[in-house]
Amino acid sequence: MANVIIVGAQWGDEGKGKVVDIYTEYANDVVRYQGGNNAGHTLVVGNEKTVLHLIPSGILHEGKRCIIGNGVVLDPKVILEEIDKLKKKGYLKNDSQLVIDANVHIIMPYHKAIDIARESNSGSRKIGTTGRGIGPTYEDKIGRRGIRFIDLLRPEIFARKVKELLPEKNFILEKMLGCAALDEQALIDEYVAYGQQLGKYLGSSSKLLNQSIKEKKNILFEGAQGSLLDVDHGTYPYVTSSSTIAGGACTGSGVGPRFIDAVVGISKAYVTRVGEGPFPTELTDEMGEKLRQAGQEFGATTGRPRRCGWFDAGALREAVRTNGLTGLAITKMDVLNDLETIKICTAYSYRGEMLEDFPQDLEVLKECKPVYEEIDGWNCELSGATSFETLPQKAQDYLRKLEQVTGCPVVLVSIGPRRSETIQIINPFN
Ligand code: GDP
Numbered sequence: 144m145a146n147v148i149i150v151g152a153q154w155g156d157e158g159k160g161k162v163v164d165i166y167t168e169y170a171n172d173v174v175r176y177q178g179g180n181n182a183g184h185t186l187v188v189g190n191e192k193t194v195l196h197l198i199p200s201g202i203l204h205e206g207k208r209c210i211i212g213n214g215v216v217l218d219p220k221v222i223l224e225e226i227d228k229l230k231k232k233g234y235l236k237n238d239s240q241l242v243i244d245a246n247v248h249i250i251m252p253y254h255k256a257i258d259i260a261r262e263s264n265s266g267s268r269k270i271g272t273t274g275r276g277i278g279p280t281y282e283d284k285i286g287r288r289g290i291r292f293i294d295l296l297r298p299e300i301f302a303r304k305v306k307e308l309l310p311e312k313n314f315i316l317e318k319m320l321g322c323a324a325l326d327e328q329a330l331i332d333e334y335v336a337y338g339q340q341l342g343k344y345l346g347s348s349s350k351l352l353n354q355s356i357k358e359k360k361n362i363l364f365e366g367a368q369g370s371l372l373d374v375d376h377g378t379y380p381y382v383t384s385s386s387t388i389a390g391g392a393c394t395g396s397g398v399g400p401r402f403i404d405a406v407v408g409i410s411k412a413y414v415t416r417v418g419e420g421p422f423p424t425e426l427t428d429e430m431g432e433k434l435r436q437a438g439q440e441f442g443a444t445t446g447r448p449r450r451c452g453w454f455d456a457g458a459l460r461e462a463v464r465t466n467g468l469t470g471l472a473i474t475k476m477d478v479l480n481d482l483e484t485i486k487i488c489t490a491y492s493y494r495g496e497m498l499e500d501f502p503q504d505l506e507v508l509k510e511c512k513p514v515y516e517e518i519d520g521w522n523c524e525l526s527g528a529t530s531f532e533t534l535p536q537k538a539q540d541y542l543r544k545l546e547q548v549t550g551c552p553v554v555l556v557s558i559g560p561r562r563s564e565t566i567q568i569i570n571p572f573n
């Protein structure tokens with residue numbers, strides 16, 4: 144028996160969806176524990192591409208239970224669309240495959256409106272959010288004025304809460320942000336109807352998962368976003384509003400830390416970032432554009448071009464430490480196929496001083512220049528490789544170098560978006 148957490152080890156979009164899809168084979172339950180539909184997790188099976196924003200990436204495996212844990216924030220309209228799309232493709236045949244925890248917080252229309260208006264009013268100080276209402280929903284959760292999934296299923300309680308909350312939200316929208324106010328009755332009617340369609344998925348994440356643990360079944364925890372977007376440990380304020388690191392898996396699902404056996408960090412063989420904020424190894428030249436095109440680096444949620452740069456070992460060491468990573472999954476190795484040489488950032492230069500650690504202080508980080516080691520590329524296709532040993536020697540050397548500079552073993556290598564383009568070195572469930 145083993146319970147494994149998957150986390151993004153960079154700024155998101157590392158290929159978590161693909162790795163979760165691969166690891167679902169070994170699990171009974173797959174759980175999302177934080178974030179919302181700011182996430183976009185891509186799975187490619189054969190020639191069919193599926194992008195999931197809320198439903199755990201285990202859903203393409205019949206019979207595997209997918210749980211939306213209490214730590215997630217849920218847009219009911221988006222999940223209904225996602226359910227519909229999956230059913231049309233022939234997945235989610237049995238509704239008991241999907242469970243939504245009663246304590247999940249609901250993203251309300253005012254959360255989205257506030258998120259979008261604040262961003263457009265912030266000028267150069269904007270965060271570059273996905274505009275999905277994530278930050279304002281978590282604010283209300285922590286401020287104890289949130290509406291939870293269980294409330295959505297009880298029309299009278301839901302209507303009472305909306306009536307209590309909406310005057311303040313409309314004041315903020317109209318008087319402070321210059322937006323239109325929302326109509327109370329229309330909102331209540333629309334959301335009560337969503338609740339009626341979603342009620343059949345109600346369940347308790349903590350109870351179900353702890354029952355699985357008693358029965359010695361395996362759990363796979365699916366992180367969203369990435370460690371450097373964590374609200375405590377990331378590049379604050381250019382972060383998301385949840386605990387994206389491994390610790391968030393316990394609070395966001397109701398499972399105790401003693402039941403966690405392994406934590407796998409997903410990292411690209413280079414780095415990308417969407418949205419604003421410091422990114423020391425960013426390439427704004429032709430090489431950045433080459434990575435963007437080769438890796439098709441455009442957001443799965445918003446379609447925005449992703450900023451691209453070289454692998455940053457200091458940033459990865461942050462993720463190894465804050466998550467207690469037991470292994471790394473390195474994705475998108477194939478994107479580097481036709482490079483003569485590849486750079487790895489091993490330290491930073493700050494006002495003439497050499498820094499080994501990724502700076503915590505944003506004012507320092509902003510001014511840091513990467514110090515690179517340049518190593519040979521493999522400069523050929525990887526498509527025939529089926530094991531670590533059958534990768535070209537220089538690709539093996541690159542992976543060994545990543546292990547050395549991050550202090551963490553590589554347990555999986557991804558050489559293309561498809562399930563079949565995956566090399567498993569160590570199985571974290573064993
Ligand atoms: P996530 O948010 O971490 O699940 O990642 P996204 O789905 O947002 O972005 C990762 C993108 O890379 C998706 O389009 C995947 O299909 C794709 N991908 C994953 N692994 C590989 C790989 O090894 N090679 C290539 N070329 N693409 C990959």
Ligand code: IMO
Pocket residue numbers: 151154155156157181182183184270271272273274275276277278366367368369372381382383384417418419443
């Ligand atoms: P997955 O799970 C990449 C980024 C946004 C923005 C910041 C805050 O697909 O890896 P938010 O809407 O969360 O308030 O935006 O976080 N961001 C992501 N970047 N991948 C994601 O998810 C992200 N989710 C949020 O671009 O910079």
Ligand code: MG
Pocket residue numbers: 155156157182183184185443444
């Ligand atoms: Mg993504």
